[in-house]
Amino acid sequence: MEQGAFTADGCPVEVYRLLPPGDEPGVVHAAIPDGAPILELGCGVGRVTHALLDLGHQVVAVDESPEMLAYVRADKVCSKIEELRLGRVFDAVLLGSHLVNTASVVDREAFLSTARAHVTPGGRVLVEWHPPEWFESVREAQGGRLGEVDVRLERVVRDGDLLSAVVRYSVAGGSWSQPFTCRRLDSEALNAALTRAGLVFERWCTDDRTWFSATSA
Structure with missing residues (x-):
């Protein structure tokens, strides 16, 4: 039986509260300097956020779902990713949850553009995708x-x-x-999307190539 709150895109909040952080916090932590401030786009209930806080990072967590954000124990902003305008930049911007594989070309470019707008020169955008x-x-x-x-x-x-x-x-x-x-994005489509957002592929962050970093062009 389904119960509890759902986000606008169909995520069951009660289930997401039960999911463990997995390897993602370690991947992010290893790719950036110790203590680097992070902007997390699409944070959900804080599954990764809280582990990053425990690893010594300051995190600003962004999600469009008030129901999700209610469980986040960090500085948080309720906003759609494509509409986010914080007026500040971060050493690292996190775009997880395979959001870059959205079916919408417009949404993908907006997500990457938001990440680019909020990363410091020399900082990293860390992206999780489906290869x-x-x-x-x-x-x-x-x-x-x-x-x-x-x-x-x-x-x-x-x-x-x-x-x-x-x-x-x-x-x-x-x-x-x-x-x-x-x-599905091949390497050519991925690099084209990064270029249009003012980003350039840097390196793979995991052996299975499910995480990569990008920097400002």
Whole structure:
């Protein structure tokens, strides 16, 4: 049974509260100087935010969902990423949750442009994405366990560069579903999107190439 609050894009808030931070905080921490201030775009309930605080970073956390932000223990701003105008810059800007793979070209360019506008000269934009090979490997019923939450993919549909599916979350007798659509980007498309935002690819941050850093052009 689905219950609790959902964000505008269908994220079940109660489930996101239960998801562990995983490896993401360590990836971010290793890619930037100790104590570097971070702007986190699309922070959700603070799953990664709180771990970054524990690692000694100052974090300004941004999300458009008041329901998500209610659980964040950091400086926070309720705003859509594309509308954010803080008038300050950060040593690191974090764009996680595969947001760069949004199906919308307009949204992708807006997300990257916001990141570029808020990073210091010489600072890093850290991006999590689905590399092209991920799109080839996705299968029905694929998933696993994240903390106490069982995660499975259902109704996988491919349409050119687009992949749509439903994520099924199950925990403690409850079940939630979240549909999504994402776009496959090859290296040429990714670099073109970065260039249009005034960014340039720097390096891969993980061996599986799911995280990379970019700097201002």
